[in-house]
Amino acid sequence: MGELLEAAQERMTRAAEMVGLDKEVVSHLLNPIETLSASVNIRRDDGSALALKGWRCRYNSALGPTKGGIRFHPSVHLDEVETLAFLMTMKCALMGLPFGGGKGGVEVDAHDLSTMEKERVARGYVRAMAKILGPDRDVPAPDVATGEREMAWMVSEYSEIAGSIQPHAFTGKPVSLGGMPGRTPATGRGAHIALEEMRDLAGLGEDGGLTIALQGFGNAGLWFARAAADAGHTIVAVTDSSGTVSDPDGLDIEALVQVKEEKGKVTAYDGGDAQSSDDPEEVLATECDVLVFAALGGVIADAEDAKALQCKAIVELANRPVLPAADKALQDVGVEVVPDILANGGGVTISHAEWVQGRQGIDWNSDDVDDYLEDTIAQASENVREVMQECDTDMRTAAYAVALRRLCAAISAHGTRADFGKS
């Protein structure tokens, strides 16, 4: 087993022991049910051949077809794919969705590919993985460096191979191909809903404006910032890969969105008394109520990183920004974490709506999509709150416990030692 997966499972083991789950049942979650490693072979525009490494992991399907994104990134590797598929398993269970967890990736820098080459990689990936994909088996979605257009290519390639039109074999598609309006903002908005639901338990009081610093201003970060600013909170610092922009009186988020669109970097913002720096790390030391991670994994890697923070609480909009080695130090300094499996569950929730829409053949309206997002995150938050109070534990351990109870109930329904031991 890879190091990342082993570390991620420590949190599962802690939560399972806390709520007294049967070790034999939990052992079903220690290994992925299947991971396909395959070569994705394409022809480059200049006629040369390119062979790329690709993976698709179906981690666990106790609750339904596996679900998770496909990323194109030079740092993708098997251990990361399996760890993210494990996290998807926990997230879908926590959200109460009829999905297991999956993830996929291709080791490639998408910036090095022309649009035609990207299409060949997307279609080549589906040809390589088709035997484990399908609307009732494994349903991919976008992730880092893949979006609606890649999903359009992939769903048409899959339908070609299957010999029938299968819109619900992929989610995150363009609306014109059965995609869901509201999918793009869902992750950021969902994180804001989770923050509001859990703010008292994160030591932030029940009411009043919060000061928020944000690492990452892409899809997830931008929509979180919009939702938080609309709710009356003050965004005091934002960073992207170009650097950090900050203003203790608050940044104008719509002006920042426009600057990012026009100039490609947040540091070009010059409204109010804003200060810019070309150091993206500066945001980590910002004094604020809430620090939101919306860029990368592994940012707070150990106790030293944890102790340097100046925030009261963290929201993990990105997957695994806080590594297990930092958990205890964060608890010691009293920083509560709204964990990734709760905070960024909005995206997969609306992906579920898109999958249902594809099966039903009837379009959802935007009010129903908004209500589904709000209700799902609120219910998951309520379930986490109950376990935090029942077990006097932190938010992440409680979130894992909620997910594990649901997974273990489904696994146990096939029988446990107590049943088979009698026969």
Ligand SMILES: NC(=O)c1ccc[n+]([C@@H]2O[C@H](COP(=O)([O-])OP(=O)(O)OC[C@H]3O[C@@H](n4cnc5c(N)ncnc54)[C@H](O)[C@@H]3O)[C@@H](O)[C@H]2O)c1
């Ligand atoms: N978009 C979704 O629906 C979704 C769902 C679940 C989880 N996530 C996770 O959220 C994170 C962000 O996803 P996204 O869709 O917004 O990606 P994105 O590519 O749209 O945005 C990423 C942002 O991070 C910034 N960034 C990159 N390196 C940085 C650095 N070193 N310091 C500061 N900023 C840096 C980029 O400039 C960009 O603004 C990822 O970890 C992703 O896995 C996203």
